[in-house]
Amino acid sequence: MNKKIAVLLGGTSSERNISIKSGYAILDSLLKSKLNAYPIDTRDYSMTELKQNGFNQAYIALHGKGGEDGSIQGFLQYLNISYTGSGIMASSISIDKFRTKLLWKSRGLLTAPDIYLSKKKNIDSIYSTIEKQTLKLGFPIIIKPNKHGSSIGITVISSVTKLYEAINKTFNYDDNILIEKFIKGKEYTVSILGQTVLPIVHISTKNAFYDYNAKYVCPSTQYVCPSGLNPIQEKKLKEIALLAWNTLECCGCGRIDFILDNKDQFWLLEINTIPGMTNRSLTPMSAKAAGMSFDELVLLILKMNEKYV
Template sequence: MIEKIAVLFGGTSQERNISLLSGHNILNNLLKSKINAYPIDTKYFPINQLPNQGFKKAFIALHGKEGENGIIQGVLTHLNIAYTGSKILSSAISIDKMKTKLLWHSINLPIIPYYFINIKQFKTMTAITLINNVSELKLPLIIKPNTEGSSIGISLIHSYDYLYNACTTAFRYDNDILIEKFIYGSEYSIGILEDEILPTIRICPSNIFYNYESKYTSKATKYFCPSGLSNNKEIELKKIIRKAWNVLGCTGWGRIDLIMDNSQTFWLLEINTCPGMTKNSLIPIAAKYAKISFQKLVLKILKSAN
């Protein structure tokens, strides 16, 4: 009997629409490779029924909390279904920006200065108290939900007058948020595939920072691969990426984003354990430069499932 592969996508997270695009791209390319793959939208299909349908392996294309926080990984592990990407603990930590920062900082990796606050603390604060608590970071500031991706709920502010409202916006998506110092510089994204580091991509967003519009709707955002970094900076960057990946215990495939400031210093931004696989997504761009077609990329990710 030919092995049945479930491509899990859609779901109910804030990133559902992107997940649908990724999932269909993955599914179509698996079918081109004669893989016995089936679309499973987890919004409508209970995954605990996968064994009853004969599925033994799953390609996770769920973005955001639903696919990257360790819960679906735990369910699939319990069901004895092999799956792509990082395992339970690594997924749960990586979706949490603050916990990821703590682990990176523990091995002296460069993290951006930040202030962490939860909704209960926020409700007891006045706008003035909040400003005083973050004043050491200095403007401008980035405010972001702690466990959301795709720049959802994120704000960039250049005046403290907007801080309280920006936090209120972020709290719509999460009970924990981060307030980070905004770093001016060039943003880079590095994919990892089967523990191999893919070519570096330099991102030139259409806006001052790489927000949702720049990622998914703007035609002005440009991606450069190769990135234009010097050989020495590429070596330095890849050492950071390797350490950042390994300390979180990630496996299979993923992506880490960094920024290099105007003094040529790298700062880690965040990690994505189930990156987008749309036509504008970064992993396929890097893979293409490494002479890995989208079809071959999908097969490699599937092969890493266990």
């Protein structure tokens, strides 16, 4: 049977623009491969019509809320439409940085010490406690929304004087936030296809960290793939990445970010279950280093979702 593929893109999250770029890159590739694919912007399309319009396969290019949080995965499974990427549970856990870290820590994996804050609590009444806890972490610290990607809403601060301003700013993006010890070091990202770890990318930026500008705007950001790690380090990082991936029961394609500190220790940062597929994205870069074209990568990710049919 000829599959009719819905490339799900856009949506309503803060990562909408990146999702549109990823989605149309995927769509163009699928059309180039002579597949029956169509762009579906979930912001403007009634998803209940997918089945009646003949779609029986979905290629998810939605980033952030509504795409990586398990909600679209659950809806597609209800409609009996196969889809790319991780399932409901793995998606919903992976987008939650705090709960992801709890699972990783349970497996002995290194993640930055943190403080978890919820807007639902009376923040004003516990600011003094937060200040004491933050001082224990030690500056600099990084404050991030718990369920956002693309480094949106993240702030790095070096003194307590900026703490409350940064907390309030981050609460504009999410009702739950993380205050983490900022781990200084070299940044690496590891892409995974099924159970295959692709060549590692080393990221170098002049910014304080690999923020939104460094990812999507700044021309000075540099990427090295293969990473330049020695064989022992590379083997170790790939093993950690695969353990982190399997701990969350992820499948399909994803990407995990790391910091290598000056003591030669790898720290887990976060995981992306729907990695970017734009012309600046890192998973296609890793695939290329493994000898795989963008079109081959897109088709392989699509083929991996057949178990959901």
